[in-house]
Amino acid sequence: MRKNLIIIGSIAILMLLLTTTVCGFFGAWVEEAIEATRRYVIAKNYENLIKERIDIFKNIKEIILKNPPLHISEIRGVMNLFIEILQPLCVTGIIITGIYLIFLSGSPTGRAKAKNAFMMMIFAMALISVSPYILMLFFSFSHSITQNILTHAPENSEKYFTRTSEYLLNMAKDIIGSDSNPMETPMGVERPAMPFLLLSYLLLEVTILILKLRYFIVMVLASIFPLSILLYSFLSSRGIGRLLLEQTILWTLAQVAMALVFITVAIGISITDVIRTMDISDTIILAMEIAGIIILMFTPFVVARSFRGFLP
Amino acid sequence: MEKKKMRKKLTMALISILALNLFLFLVSAHEPEGWDIPDEYLQEIKEITEQMKNEHPKMWMELSRRVYFCHQISTKIDIIMEDFCNNLIAFILLDPPLQNATVIGLLNYFILLLQPLYGIAILLTGMYMLFVVGSPRGRARAKSTLIKLIIGIGLITLTLPIIQAILQIIHSISSLLFSFVPDLDTNIFRIGITFFTNYFLTITFFEPMVGVPFLFISIMLPIAVLVVLAVRYLMIILFTVFFPFTVLLYSFYPTKKIGGVIIKQTFLWALVPIVESLVLISTWITYSTISISPVPEMGAFIIVVSLLLLIFAPLVTIALMNWIGPGIATLLFIQPVRRVITYFGRTGVKGTNREEGYVELKSEVEK
Amino acid sequence: MKNKAIKLVSFVAIALILSTSSSAMGERAMNQERIELGWRTIFIDIMHWVVSNIMGIYDDLEDFILWNPPLGHENISRILNSVIGILQPLYVTAILITGIYLIFLSGSIKGRIYARNLLPRLIISMFVVSLSFVILQLLFNISYSITEEILKRSPVGITQIFSDVTKQSMLLFDSATLVSLEAGHIFFLLIFTITLGPFIILALRYLILVLFTLIFPISIFLYTFNFSRPAGRIMLEQTLIWTFMQVVFATLIVITNLGISVMGLHGDLRIIAGIIVFLLIVISPLIILFLIRRFLP
Numbered sequence: 001m002r003k004n005l006i007i008i009g010s011i012a013i014l015m016l017l018l019t020t021t022v023c024g025f026f027g028a029w030v031e032e033a034i035e036a037t038r039r040y041v042i043a044k045n046y047e048n049l050i051k052e053r054i055d056i057f058k059n060i061k062e063i064i065l066k067n068p069p070l071h072i073s074e075i076r077g078v079m080n081l082f083i084e085i086l087q088p089l090c091v092t093g094i095i096i097t098g099i100y101l102i103f104l105s106g107s108p109t110g111r112a113k114a115k116n117a118f119m120m121m122i123f124a125m126a127l128i129s130v131s132p133y134i135l136m137l138f139f140s141f142s143h144s145i146t147q148n149i150l151t152h153a154p155e156n157s158e159k160y161f162t163r164t165s166e167y168l169l170n171m172a173k174d175i176i177g178s179d180s181n182p183m184e185t186p187m188g189v190e191r192p193a194m195p196f197l198l199l200s201y202l203l204l205e206v207t208i209l210i211l212k213l214r215y216f217i218v219m220v221l222a223s224i225f226p227l228s229i230l231l232y233s234f235l236s237s238r239g240i241g242r243l244l245l246e247q248t249i250l251w252t253l254a255q256v257a258m259a260l261v262f263i264t265v266a267i268g269i270s271i272t273d274v275i276r277t278m279d280i281s282d283t284i285i286l287a288m289e290i291a292g293i294i295i296l297m298f299t300p301f302v303v304a305r306s307f308r309g310f311l312p
Numbered sequence: 313m314e315k316k317k318m319r320k321k322l323t324m325a326l327i328s329i330l331a332l333n334l335f336l337f338l339v340s341a342h343e344p345e346g347w348d349i350p351d352e353y354l355q356e357i358k359e360i361t362e363q364m365k366n367e368h369p370k371m372w373m374e375l376s377r378r379v380y381f382c383h384q385i386s387t388k389i390d391i392i393m394e395d396f397c398n399n400l401i402a403f404i405l406l407d408p409p410l411q412n413a414t415v416i417g418l419l420n421y422f423i424l425l426l427q428p429l430y431g432i433a434i435l436l437t438g439m440y441m442l443f444v445v446g447s448p449r450g451r452a453r454a455k456s457t458l459i460k461l462i463i464g465i466g467l468i469t470l471t472l473p474i475i476q477a478i479l480q481i482i483h484s485i486s487s488l489l490f491s492f493v494p495d496l497d498t499n500i501f502r503i504g505i506t507f508f509t510n511y512f513l514t515i516t517f518f519e520p521m522v523g524v525p526f527l528f529i530s531i532m533l534p535i536a537v538l539v540v541l542a543v544r545y546l547m548i549i550l551f552t553v554f555f556p557f558t559v560l561l562y563s564f565y566p567t568k569k570i571g572g573v574i575i576k577q578t579f580l581w582a583l584v585p586i587v588e589s590l591v592l593i594s595t596w597i598t599y600s601t602i603s604i605s606p607v608p609e610m611g612a613f614i615i616v617v618s619l620l621l622l623i624f625a626p627l628v629t630i631a632l633m634n635w636i637g638p639g640i641a642t643l644l645f646i647q648p649v650r651r652v653i654t655y656f657g658r659t660g661v662k663g664t665n666r667e668e669g670y671v672e673l674k675s676e677v678e679k
Numbered sequence: 680m681k682n683k684a685i686k687l688v689s690f691v692a693i694a695l696i697l698s699t700s701s702s703a704m705g706e707r708a709m710n711q712e713r714i715e716l717g718w719r720t721i722f723i724d725i726m727h728w729v730v731s732n733i734m735g736i737y738d739d740l741e742d743f744i745l746w747n748p749p750l751g752h753e754n755i756s757r758i759l760n761s762v763i764g765i766l767q768p769l770y771v772t773a774i775l776i777t778g779i780y781l782i783f784l785s786g787s788i789k790g791r792i793y794a795r796n797l798l799p800r801l802i803i804s805m806f807v808v809s810l811s812f813v814i815l816q817l818l819f820n821i822s823y824s825i826t827e828e829i830l831k832r833s834p835v836g837i838t839q840i841f842s843d844v845t846k847q848s849m850l851l852f853d854s855a856t857l858v859s860l861e862a863g864h865i866f867f868l869l870i871f872t873i874t875l876g877p878f879i880i881l882a883l884r885y886l887i888l889v890l891f892t893l894i895f896p897i898s899i900f901l902y903t904f905n906f907s908r909p910a911g912r913i914m915l916e917q918t919l920i921w922t923f924m925q926v927v928f929a930t931l932i933v934i935t936n937l938g939i940s941v942m943g944l945h946g947d948l949r950i951i952a953g954i955i956v957f958l959l960i961v962i963s964p965l966i967i968l969f970l971i972r973r974f975l976p
Contacts, residue, residue, distance in 0.1 A: 192381065278406060293546075
């Protein structure tokens with residue numbers, strides 16, 4: 001049995017070797033067939049990748065809605081750590097200021113500043129102790145607004161975002177000659193098709209990445225929340241504290257902005273069949289969908305950059 | 313299982329190659345399309361392809377595949393350019409259909425959401441003014457906030473008519489601009505892009521990778537122009553829906569800057585058609601004067617440059633024109649309103665009243 | 680039986696291996712290499728033809744640099760006249776309103792001062808708008824004569840730098856493409872951008888200049904009033920800058936030509952000089968746009 005296999009295998013290898021070198025056409029055809037298979041495999045791999053991303057996109061509403069869970073998790077642990085470190089500090093500060101006020105009588109300005117700092121520290125300590133609950137309240141507030149906004153979206157509105165990737169993928173598959181149409185399989189060229197495949201993959205992947213980036217940044221900022229409250233309450237470090245607090249609020253509210261953009265794009269594209277002044281062809285719908293994805297990608301950064309400076 | 317699948321694919325590929333013999337004749341009879349290459353080169357190409365058929369059949373098959381790809385791509389580029397040329401002017405002038413039931417429903421939902429907020433805000437400001445004894449500056453600010461809130465309620469119910477009016481004005485200005493050149497022909501874009509497509513087709517015949525930048529220019533530039541116009545369309549819907557919030561944000565002193573930013577963005581995105589129509593008109597004029605220019609072959613480059621301008625001019629305008637928000641707002645809405653506010657807001661304590669209208673009036677005098 | 684089969688197969692196999700490892704394989708490979716080399720040679724020939732066509736355009740480079748929008752052409756003059764025609768009633772209305780405000784409605788002192796400053800400004804700018812054809816033509820003529828003077832000072836023909844760079848790059852392109860097509864890819868892109876880049880920038884300048892010529896009256900109108908003064912100032916500055924971009928281009932090209940002829944750059948240094956000239960020509964509009972601002976009052 002093994003001997004037969006060896007004989008057959010060696011004959012097959014010999015035939016391949018001979019055909020590629022001796023008999024011109026047949027060898028070229030075999031090479032072309034191998035390359036066609038290779039192209040088909042490339043197209044198939046990319047197609048699987050892109051279809052995975054499109055599946056992720058079907059759950060985009062949950063991804064937009066997702067906020068880090070604060071009641072039980074490691075984030076709460078980090079916050080508790082900060083609270084445990086900062087509370088004794090605040091208590092020490094209060095005691096020192098109290099001693100200064102009662103026993104050491106300095107200049108009037110010094111006493112006024114000490115009184116101010118005293119009030120500030122008591123206030124800050126109260127806030128820091130309840131900071132996880134403040135943050136949970138804020139997250140649920142933003143979550144409910146977003147959910148409310150998202151209920152206005154028309155049915156199946158993810159398809160407006162994934163249709164361009166599918167279009168580019170089909171175009172690339174036509175160029176690369178994949179197996180969808182067996183007559184076209186060997187007639188593809190793979191190198192010019194690469195930009196289309198790359199573009200269709202990147203469009204989806206970057207959007208999903210930015211959504212996850214928002215979640216990650218909210219997570220990081222939430223764990224630093226007690227620290228930013230402390231920094232904000234002291235006058236010297238107010239700048240940094242303000243920056244951190246504003247960024248926390250803005251990145252959480254970016255949810256709302258993204259939901260708004262989501263339904264605007266969905267509604268905007270779905271009402272194009274009402275337009276009478278021009279004939280909306282497929283290319284223009286494609287341009288609108290590309291525009292929709294680009295706006296969705298840039299929304300968190302626009303929100304975080306241009307809405308700054310609202311805290312006193 | 314995998315090996316069997318691969319073997320099946322291999323055999324199927326082999327069979328389909330054998331069945332596609334007839335495509336291979338394309339190469340020997342075909343020249344690189346696009347340019348009219350002088351005859352001696354064509355002769356050489358024919359000779360070499362004959363030799364290829366006999367001795368290097370793999371390269372010959374690759375050539376046939378490239379020719380097939382060139383046919384496919386030029387069909388696609390033709391479809392894109394046809395859509396582009398036919399629809400460009402209509403797309404520039406397009407106003408989003410804001411009368412649609414869905415948009416109106418969404419807007420009403422947001423207004424409904426804001427009503428209790430307004431009520432609370434007016435109550436709080438009133439209480440602050442009556443009961444809390446703060447600094448004169450705080451009281452002045454509270455007064456102006458109250459007035460802006462009341463005016464804001466009126467503005468919110470008028471959202472749709474206001475935005476429709478603005479869009480209508482811009483539509484008529486752009487139509488007026490277009491009526492200056494009644495013989496504007498957007499087919500010049502097709503002629504310009506054909507220049508680059510020819511480069512692409514001829515070069516891809518020899519080597520596909522070298523031709524990709526030209527393909528990029530031919531496809532990406534028109535689609536990018538359409539994308540900028542589509543972004544404007546979507547942005548207008550977004551800002552219409554967001555308008556009530558904007559008015560609310562503009563009324564409070566700490567969030568005034570944010571409200572101003574959003575209002576400015578709304579106007580700038582609405583102004584895009586005027587900029588684009590100006591660029592189109594100057595492209596047309598340039599193209600028509602090019603016959604008396606020193607270099608008549610430069611038509612294609614004028615087209616490429618005009619496409620680049622069509623993409624970047626709106627973005628540059630939005631970045632540079634910082635005056636337009638306060639300018640138009642001051643002119644149309646807030647100028648008389650501001651005088652009312654400063655009239656009511658003067659507390660008689662000169663110098664400590666840092667109300668913005670007062671400062672602005674002062675600087676007007678100094679100019 | 681099996682032994683015989685194995686022996687037969689192995690005999691055939693050895694015979695075939697010996698025959699394939701002979702000159703047949705080598706000859707086939709040589710043929711294939713020869714055909715591919717011939718293919719690349721054809722590509723090089725066709726590229727030479729294309730580049731010589733493009734360099735033929737370069738004979739007109741001087742005229743292209745000097746080219747300004749022809750104000751007498753029917754399209755431009757028609758649109759400019761329409762724009763002026765739209766603006767004139769607006770001016771008359773503005774003068775009337777200011778006059779009525781001054782005479783009848785005596786508002787606050789600041790308002791009166793503003794209106795009194797505004798009135799002569801309105802009259803002057805109305806005058807300027809009616810003469811906008813003449814002013815624009817004057818502007819173009821000044822820029823034209825300065826550029827012409829500069830271009831005359833070039834010691835060699837002004838296209839010398841470009842043709843030298845192209846010749847050197849074509850040599851590099853030839854030697855690279857003979858090896859493989861991808862290697863010559865970058866030289867091809869270099870040649871393409873260097874030869875066509877200046878033309879694209881000059882076409883951009885011409886297009887923007889036509890745009891600003893058409894809205895010149897509007898920019899003067901906006902410059903008159905205080906609230907729109909920054910916008911009018913930006914537009915007028917842009918008009919002036921893009922008009923005198925001619926002078927900048929001419930200077931750059933003449934200096935590089937001086938560099939070649941006087942300083943005697945040879946060979947590869949010329950390519951570097953050519954690339955630098957190209958980058959300067961592309962980047963100089965951006966630099967001037969960002970550096971020279973607010974020079975009008």
